[in-house]
Amino acid sequence: MREVKVQLFGFGNVGRAVARVLLEKERFFREKYGVKFKVVSIADTSGTVWLPEGIDLREAILVKENFGKLSSWTNEYEVYSFSPAEAVKEVEADVVIDVTNDRSAYEWHLSALREGKAVVTSNKPPLAFHYEEIIGEAERRGLPYLFEATVMAGTPVIGLLRENLLGDSVKRIKAVLNATTTFILSRMEQGVDFERAIEEAQKLGIAERDPSGDVLGIDAGYKATILHCVAFKPITFDEIAVKGIAEVTVDEVKRALSKGKRIRLVATVEDENVRVAPEEVSGPLAVSSNENVALIESDLLGELLIKGAGAGLKETASGVVSDLVKASLRLVE
Amino acid sequence: MREVKVQLFGFGNVGRAVARVLLEKERFFREKYGVKFKVVSIADTSGTVWLPEGIDLREAILVKENFGKLSSWTNEYEVYSFSPAEAVKEVEADVVIDVTNDRSAYEWHLSALREGKAVVTSNKPPLAFHYEEIIGEAERRGLPYLFEATVMAGTPVIGLLRENLLGDSVKRIKAVLNATTTFILSRMEQGVDFERAIEEAQKLGIAERDPSGDVLGIDAGYKATILHCVAFKPITFDEIAVKGIAEVTVDEVKRALSKGKRIRLVATVEDENVRVAPEEVSGPLAVSSNENVALIESDLLGELLIKGAGAGLKETASGVVSDLVKASLRLVE
Structure with missing residues (x-):
C-alpha cells in the first residue's frame, strides 16, 4: 500500500x-x-x-x-x-x-x-x-x-490524444466543447429567445453569473487551444479565432432545424489553425444536454469519435x- | 535518438x-x-x-x-x-x-x-x-x-479502459466489435440472403475463407472477453455466452428495419457476465461499414461513446x- x-x-x-x-x-x-x-x-x-x-x-x-x-x-x-x-x-x-x-x-x-x-x-x-x-x-x-x-x-479526449493514437498523425479535430452554449442553442430551437435561454441556464446552475466566458466562445476557445497543443504543437489562445453565439438568432436556429440541422458552437482544430464559431451541423456533432463530442481525423485510423459528458460535478x-x-x-x- | x-x-x-x-x-x-x-x-x-x-x-x-x-x-x-x-x-x-x-x-x-x-x-x-x-x-x-x-x-478502447477512466467503476459495456457480421447484416437489410452476403464478404476480402470465426461470434467473443479482463477482472472465453448470426433471417432483419432498428452482433460486458448475441439496436450501436463502437457506462462519467474503425489494414x-x-x-x- x-x-x-x-x-x-x-x-x-x-x-x-x-x-x-x-x-x-x-x-x-x-x-x-x-x-x-x-x-x-x-x-x-x-x-x-x-x-x-x-x-x-x-x-x-x-x-x-x-x-x-x-x-x-x-x-x-x-x-x-x-x-x-x-x-x-x-x-x-x-x-x-x-x-x-x-x-x-x-x-x-x-x-x-x-x-x-x-x-x-x-x-x-x-x-x-x-x-x-x-x-x-x-x-x-x-x-x-x-x-x-x-x-x-472526464471524457478522456486528452488521454486519447496524448497517450494513445501515437502512430497516427492527426489531420483535423471537429468538436463541440461547451455544454452551456449547447443548452442555450437547444432552448432557442424550442423558440426561447437568447436572453431568456441564458437566464434559464443561470437558474439551473449551467451558466455562471457572468455568462460571457461561455457565450463569447472563450471557454471553448481555451479548450480548442489545449487540443491543438496536444494534437499538433504548442500555441496560445491569443493565436486562435473565436466567435461566440451572441449574434445567433432564433430565426437562424429554426432555419437550420428546418433543414434537419442544428447550430452548435464548433471548434475546428487543424495544424496552426484553430477556430471556434457557430456552425450548422448534423450527425454526431449535433449533441444535446451536457454531452461534448470530438471527431478526430487522422492518417491511419481515419475517423474516430469520442462522445461523453462535457460538464457536471x-x-x-x-x-x-x-x-x-x-x-x-x-x-x- | x-x-x-x-x-x-x-x-x-x-x-x-x-x-x-x-x-x-x-x-x-x-x-x-x-x-x-x-x-x-x-x-x-x-x-x-x-x-x-x-x-x-x-x-x-x-x-x-x-x-x-x-x-x-x-x-x-x-x-x-x-x-x-x-x-x-x-x-x-x-x-x-x-x-x-x-x-x-x-x-x-x-x-x-x-x-x-x-x-x-x-x-x-x-x-x-x-x-x-x-x-x-x-x-x-x-x-x-x-x-x-x-x-x-486502432480505435483506442483498450487504452481508454486500461490507462484512462482510472477513477471510474465500469458498470456495463455494450459494443459492436465485428465488422464482418455488420457487413453481412447490412447486406441482408438490402434483401441479400445470408449465404450470398457471406460470399460477397469473402470476395471483398472482408470475410476469411472459413468465415465461421466471425459468423459464429467467436471473434466478437474473444474481444468481449478481453474487454471484460480490462474493465473488470480476468476471465476466459470458455466462461462467456456466445451466439452468432447464423440463425438470423432476412425476414427478421427487415422486420427490425421496419421499426427503425437494425440487427447487429452486440457484446454486452458486465462484471462476471459476458454475452455476445444478435440484438435489435438503434442509435449509436447501429453502426455500418467497418465501424466498431463501444458504449461504456460508469459511475462517475455516465455514458461514454467511442466509435471508429474496427477493421482494415x-x-x-x-x-x-x-x-x-x-x-x-x-x-x-
Whole structure:
C-alpha cells in the first residue's frame, strides 16, 4: 500500500466533488491500485487548512457547506493565509490538484513542479496561455502534469490524444466543447429567445453569473487551444479565432432545424489553425444536454469519435481523479 | 535518438501494413518521439529472416508480395527455420510484435517476457484464454504487454479502459466489435440472403475463407472477453455466452428495419457476465461499414461513446504501431 499526499486547491463545487469521490471510493483505490490518498491541505479563497496527518474530508465538506468558507474551521484545524505559491512551497505533498479558476495559476503550477510535485488540473488558462513552458518544465523534471478535466470533463479526449493514437498523425479535430452554449442553442430551437435561454441556464446552475466566458466562445476557445497543443504543437489562445453565439438568432436556429440541422458552437482544430464559431451541423456533432463530442481525423485510423459528458460535478471529478490515480501510479514507478 | 530493435512475427496483410507505416513514417517517429525503429527479424510461416543490423523493409515487402514467402529471399539474407519460441530466444530485440493468428502464441509471448522483451500484439487467443497469466508475468517483470489492436483495431478502447477512466467503476459495456457480421447484416437489410452476403464478404476480402470465426461470434467473443479482463477482472472465453448470426433471417432483419432498428452482433460486458448475441439496436450501436463502437457506462462519467474503425489494414496497423511507440517510450523511462 502506497500513501499519496495530496494538496487540493479549490473547494467549490468541483473541489468538493473530488473530495467526495476520494471519500466514497477509498476502498476501490486501495484494492484496485494499492494507493491510499491522504489529503494534507485544502485551500479555498478564505485560507488554507493544513494537517500533515491528513484532513477529515467528511468534516471539511460539512464546514464548507454550512459556513461557506474553510476559515470558519478554527476549532480543530489551523487555517493559514498562504498565497498559493507559498502553500505549494510550505506543504509537503506528492500531488497538487488545482480545481480553481485562478488565471495566474501557471506561476504556482511551475513552482509546484520545481518543488518536485506532480500537478493535476482542471484549470484551463495556465495551459491555454503557457502550455509550452509548463509541459517543458514537467518533462525536464520527469513529473506528471495532467489535465484531462480541462477539456470534455472526464471524457478522456486528452488521454486519447496524448497517450494513445501515437502512430497516427492527426489531420483535423471537429468538436463541440461547451455544454452551456449547447443548452442555450437547444432552448432557442424550442423558440426561447437568447436572453431568456441564458437566464434559464443561470437558474439551473449551467451558466455562471457572468455568462460571457461561455457565450463569447472563450471557454471553448481555451479548450480548442489545449487540443491543438496536444494534437499538433504548442500555441496560445491569443493565436486562435473565436466567435461566440451572441449574434445567433432564433430565426437562424429554426432555419437550420428546418433543414434537419442544428447550430452548435464548433471548434475546428487543424495544424496552426484553430477556430471556434457557430456552425450548422448534423450527425454526431449535433449533441444535446451536457454531452461534448470530438471527431478526430487522422492518417491511419481515419475517423474516430469520442462522445461523453462535457460538464457536471461528478463528471469533472472523474477526470481529476483519473489523473490523480495516473500521477500516483507514475510516481511509484 | 534511441534505437528500438523490433522482432516482427507475421508478415501477411497486417504485418506488411505495419512495416509500411514504419517505413513511411520513419521521420515522424524520429522527430516526434526521438525513436528509430530497427526491424531485426521478420517471421512468416516459411521462415525467419534475421539481420542484427536491420532489415530493409522495402525489400522485405517486395519479396513477400512477389514470391509469397520470406524464405525465397535467400540471395541476401539468412533465413532460419526457428519455431517462434526459438526465435524469441535467439534474436536480440527490445519489442516483439505478434500479428499472427497463432492460437498457441501465449507460450512464446510468455517466453518473450521472460527474455525481458516487451510484447505488442493484435493476436486475440493468447489474451482470451490466458490473460491473467500473461499480464501477471508482464507486471512482475515491469514490461509493457500491449494489445490495443486486438479489439476495435486502432480505435483506442483498450487504452481508454486500461490507462484512462482510472477513477471510474465500469458498470456495463455494450459494443459492436465485428465488422464482418455488420457487413453481412447490412447486406441482408438490402434483401441479400445470408449465404450470398457471406460470399460477397469473402470476395471483398472482408470475410476469411472459413468465415465461421466471425459468423459464429467467436471473434466478437474473444474481444468481449478481453474487454471484460480490462474493465473488470480476468476471465476466459470458455466462461462467456456466445451466439452468432447464423440463425438470423432476412425476414427478421427487415422486420427490425421496419421499426427503425437494425440487427447487429452486440457484446454486452458486465462484471462476471459476458454475452455476445444478435440484438435489435438503434442509435449509436447501429453502426455500418467497418465501424466498431463501444458504449461504456460508469459511475462517475455516465455514458461514454467511442466509435471508429474496427477493421482494415492501416487501421489495425494504427493500433499496433501506437503500442510499439508506447512500449518504446516506457522502455526508455
